[in-house]
Amino acid sequence: MTTTHLFEAEEKACWALMDELHDPEIPVLSLLDLGIVRAIEVISPPNQEGKIKVTITATYTGCPAMDWIANAIRIELQTKGYRTVEIETSIRPAWTTEWMSEKGKEKLKAYGIAPPEKRFQIPGDGIGCPQCGSNDTKLVSEFGSTACKALVQCNQCGEPFDYFKCH
Amino acid sequence: MRNSIIDYTLYLADSALILGQRNGDWCGHGPILEQDIAITNITLDLIGQARSFYQYAASLIGGDSTEDSLAYLRGEREFKNCLLAERPNGDWGQTILRQFLFSNFQRELYTVLTQHTDQTLAAIAEKSLKEVNYHCRWSSEWVVRLGDGTDESHLKMKTALENLWPYTGELFKGADYEIAVGMDPSSLHTPWFNQVEKVLQEATLPISSTEHIFMHTGGKQGVHSEQLGFLLTELQYMQRAYPGSNW
Numbered sequence: 001m002t003t004t005h006l007f008e009a010e011e012k013a014c015w016a017l018m019d020e021l022h023d024p025e026i027p028v029l030s031l032l033d034l035g036i037v038r039a040i041e042v043i044s045p046p047n048q049e050g051k052i053k054v055t056i057t058a059t060y061t062g063c064p065a066m067d068w069i070a071n072a073i074r075i076e077l078q079t080k081g082y083r084t085v086e087i088e089t090s091i092r093p094a095w096t097t098e099w100m101s102e103k104g105k106e107k108l109k110a111y112g113i114a115p116p117e118k119r120f121q122i123p124g125d126g127i128g129c130p131q132c133g134s135n136d137t138k139l140v141s142e143f144g145s146t147a148c149k150a151l152v153q154c155n156q157c158g159e160p161f162d163y164f165k166c167h
Numbered sequence: 168m169r170n171s172i173i174d175y176t177l178y179l180a181d182s183a184l185i186l187g188q189r190n191g192d193w194c195g196h197g198p199i200l201e202q203d204i205a206i207t208n209i210t211l212d213l214i215g216q217a218r219s220f221y222q223y224a225a226s227l228i229g230g231d232s233t234e235d236s237l238a239y240l241r242g243e244r245e246f247k248n249c250l251l252a253e254r255p256n257g258d259w260g261q262t263i264l265r266q267f268l269f270s271n272f273q274r275e276l277y278t279v280l281t282q283h284t285d286q287t288l289a290a291i292a293e294k295s296l297k298e299v300n301y302h303c304r305w306s307s308e309w310v311v312r313l314g315d316g317t318d319e320s321h322l323k324m325k326t327a328l329e330n331l332w333p334y335t336g337e338l339f340k341g342a343d344y345e346i347a348v349g350m351d352p353s354s355l356h357t358p359w360f361n362q363v364e365k366v367l368q369e370a371t372l373p374i375s376s377t378e379h380i381f382m383h384t385g386g387k388q389g390v391h392s393e394q395l396g397f398l399l400t401e402l403q404y405m406q407r408a409y410p411g412s413n414w
Contacts, residue, residue: 058294060212060215060298061212061215061216061219061294061295061298062211062212062213062214062215062216062218063211063215064211091219091287091290091291091294092286092289092290092293092294094290094293094294094297095294122304140201141201141202141204141205142205142301142304142305143201143204143205143208143209143301143305144204144208145204147208147211147212147215147298151201151204167297167298
């Protein structure tokens with residue numbers, strides 16, 4: 001399946017819009033930071049029929065935010081004049097935290113969530129504390145407040161914090 | 168072939184949904200907060216897996232079929248989940264052991280399924296596998312902690328093993344539709360058994376007592392224990408009492 005991008009300027013504008021939409025559970029991350037928007041194809045621009053197709057991918061299986069995100073994309077594009085918004089969910093290749101932007105990882109850290117780190121493919125002791133920066137930390141649980149996070153506590157500053165799991 | 172793919176997809180979906188529904192009962196009742204969160208995270212993931220499979224099955228069935236109609240509007244005889252998934256929660260130990268036996272099975276199954284010629288099933292398996300590894304690690308740690316724990320926790324785990332083991336044979340006995348789609352599960356038994364045995368040994372739980380034991384079957388063909396009816400009554404209550412309700 002090849003896609004012909006006839007309306008590059010419009011598509012570029014839509015990609016920029018995706019950076020304005022945020023994850024409902026981790027509001028510092030935009031949809032682009034998360035890397036869940038895989039493709040945008042404007043089939044007909046708003047001044048004509050206004051038809052667009054957006055391909056997104058699920059982060060974690062069963063994550064309840066996905067339905068919310070698909071709706072948010074639909075509403076946003078409709079207000080920009082796309083009367084027909086088709087949202088397709090692709091599952092292969094499976095989403096990975098490697099698609100998360102560097103900017104997104106920095107924002108996560110500033111927000112108090114330790115970003116995914118390759119050497120902690122499996123969560124363990126030593127994940128960097130986003131509060132004081134110490135690596136003297138212990139894993140409390142591989143499961144945290146949402147499907148994407150594990151729970152860690154810092155031995156230095158005592159702060160419990162979330163770790164965004166590698167996927 | 169098409170019907171077999173549908174049946175097989177429903178078998179995978181139903182097993183994940185029913186175990187998810189069982190685990191969901193622990194929400195707010197786990198022994199400590201972190202473990203309450205862990206079991207409900209696993210529940211969420213199982214229901215997510217089920218959704219992916221139901222969506223695919225609904226697309227193959229066509230007509231008015233949706234993921235919701237498949238989950239909420241089928242009767243017990245139509246559910247194809249393995250019997251292990253519908254076993255009652257019992258105590259925390261039994262819930263853990265059920266998860267352990269099931270997750271290790273899922274890991275072997277999904278690993279093979281990622282190579283299947285059906286691209287959608289292969290993709291769902293690949294996606295699901297990432298989190299199934301978490302389920303395996305978590306439940307294995309708990310099996311060891313409780314099995315090799317106090318006298319009381321050991322006894323409870325031993326009882327749980329005796330209760331649940333007779334429902335593991337079915338996992339590896341291929342139903343017609345499994346054979347038809349080229350997913351005979353009998354080859355999964357050795358890797359599954361080796362892994363399970365290793366952890367049970369560490370947990371000081373005697374696996375020898377499980378030899379030559381009678382194995383229950385039927386779930387994959389829709390012949391269930393009475394417990395499934397009660398479970399579905401609760402699961403499907405809203406759609407049965409208020410058909411088509413939405414929010």
